[in-house]
Amino acid sequence: MTHAAHRKDTIAAVATPSGQGGVGIIRLSGAASHAIAKRLFHASSDKFSDFKPYTLHHGQLKDADGNVLDDVLTAYMPGPDSFTGEDVVEFNCHGGQAILASVLEECLNAGARLAQKGEFTLRAFLNGRMDLTQAEAVAEMIHAPTRAAAHMAQIKHSGLLGATIAELRTQLEGLRSQLCIAVDFPEEELECLSPEQLVTQSSQVRARMNELLAAVERTKAWREGALVVLAGMVNAGKSSLMNALLGRDRAIVTDVPGTTRDYIEETLDLDGLRVRLADTAGMRESDDTVELAGMTISRELMEQADLVLFVVDNSATIADENVDACLTLDPGKTIAVMNKVDCIAAEPQPWKIFKRYMFELVKVSAKTGKNLDKLTATMRARLLAGQEQPDPDELVPNARQAAALKQACTELEAMETDATGGVPYDLLGVRLETACSKLDAITGTISSDEVLNAIFDDFCIGK
Template identity: 35%
Template sequence: MLNETIVAISSAIGEGAIGIIRMSGDESLDILKKMFSPNASFENRKMYYGEIKKDDQVLDEVMAVYMKGPKTYTKEDIVEIYCHGGIISIKRVLDYILELGVRMAEPGEFTQRAFLNGRLDLSQAEAVMDLISAKTEKGFDLAYNQLEGSLSHKIGNVRQKLLKVVGHLEVCIDYPEEDIEDMTYDEIEKSFSEVKDELTLLLDHSDNGRIIREGIKIAIIGKPNVGKSSLLNALLREARAIVTDVAGTTRDIIEEHLNIQGIPIRIIDTAGIRDTEDQVEKIGVERSKEIFNEADMILFVLNANEKLSDEDRQLIDLVSDKKSIIIINKMDLETKIEWEHIEETFSNHSIIKTSLLKDEGIMNVEKAIVDMVYDGDISSSNDQLLSNSRHIQAVKAARTSIENALNATKDRMPYDFIEVDTLDCLESLGKVTGETVESDIVKQIFGQFCLGK
């Protein structure tokens, strides 16, 4: 309930210099005064030094600050107490606050109150969690721009255009005898075309935004001993996987995270895919096949020093229809691979020559990954990117509705027909910012937040 005072630990659990406890609600200041020694007036936004006492027992030496609403994160009165870092000190103070009748906050409840009290819209609230979980600087910048309202402003402008049209349509529908013609079919068509173009622009770069936010899953595939583990080590800039001349060294998947030019990547070195009687290796091969099917992108490694084997050709058939980069490794040795067949089969793929033993070609592999992720276009500014899958689906639905409204306008359909699709578009856009989203969706979104945020 919004009128209840809530409390949570807002710093990471564990040992550290400082631990932060946050309260929000009308009783925050009264609760602080009951615990804090010596007595203090607690002027707005002024830090105070003292102790938290329960009866005559000192629970911890702290700093505390009171922030008067509505100019706070939740638009309510907020108290923050800065304890010594560590589980015991924070827990002692928190337990005492709970004894005084304050309720433990649910995950994301501080940000949820900011949303419900009108400080943030839903897209900005979701950006808070994206800021916390960002794995790259580009991901952080994208989330920060969204928190600052770049997406909200864009959606708000589109909605205002539609509301202007709806207002005209409703007047014409309700008062047909007045013969109101202040907005013609041509003018409505122009407005709808502009809205469609703006939504299309957002969607055109949505894959880029989603990738910056969520990252991509890349699988390294190839038969044993072609250099898959060497490729992983080269991309990571460390010896993460065991590399030997013995085929089948990698018997299980190895998963790591890396950042290539702002793209968060889960990269997986798989066991070589081949027929084997070794039971342990066979399990690894089956898992490799599962990873292959789930991956967003494949790095397919071949040995330049060998002619294509039956195993290679089977993998070529699998990879040719997949979003893949072909890596011809061991170029420092005599070239025996059938180049013409490779170039013909993978004419629409990037083919990169490497000698991972000599650390040659790895930069070209990274560039090929970036080019494939962005389809050669990495110029989009962060304020034009949709990144959240929920937002993308809502904007797609909005574009479908405005296309229907536009077609109805071109066919000079009655105004009430046009209004139905226009209102559907407004509702879909409202789901992005929270005006029309269902309460259970709101609860689900904030349930993904950490405690204390």
């Protein structure tokens, strides 16, 4: 997709998720939106002559042959005061896939083009309705895994992050101006920044950038959710524990060892913290190719996990495989779960191996539910590492924005070192210019087609 010139054609797409639902929306944007809507829409009121902006009109959509497509509510939002900055029409249809497909097809027959991924939001950005941080926040709101993540995205969508970045850039531009005065008018008796003053003011801007970067790591679990992996030997009760945590039967549970060959993943809500809970294939000696492949996946997931629940059967003697596994686990991201405490404990008691290797231990019964609340509380505490829910006004850059901030910080730090070492002001100005360009990339003041493609290709069609 090329963004060098703003496209003037009219686009259309389904703006609601795929599948059946009570309501489905077809959205159009572009100069022909009004004309297409007038062509397809037949009002139920005899008094209707044209669309009143920002008002829902009831009627039917009909194809070129007069066949009724659906009974709808239609809204017309003229540009520039619309989401995209262009004329926008939305048909609120019934949510069946066949209905939406037929309405969309008729919009395309009437002269619209099928929208590409994120093209509505892209047009809003290109038309100056939002900066790039706000555009990215649209996708972040849609994909937010937690209420806290949605709120953080809403803060950015309000424009607060863009305004903060613009303010930092203004401060750096002020420093550049003073350096330019010193370079361009060396003979004049003008008051210029000393190297010490330059370093002080630059470090203040860099400190604010580092505050934004610190928020990225601090809020990661809230923004992205967390991966928790159930691991351990076969028949330890991992699948039963998963079902108990989910409150329903999701994993197959039998007395036959090795039932779980692949991994099963489900979502668990830990008091507002979204967790991807993965039940993996149990570890044991095996010649079964499929089972070995499952165990390989288990090990890979354990490496990727934010937290591992290493499950051991309280009623079974500790096996050498468990001892070997303990040696490879990181106690910092592992909770030892002693399952089946409702059964008679084996001798020697398996939990002693965990005590030896300093693992945090929780004893539970997946069958009776004993201590499951303690386990979930321990999981949540470990995943958050003492961090409470983010502040309501927390500004948190996404990965792309954080990368640009890091690059800007690197340039400022290098400039401060150069200034202390007596490097000429014109060379210091180059460092400042580069730092400013990195901030411009965050808000979209300077953005290549490649950057915009990478951002908007992650959007869904219709948004």
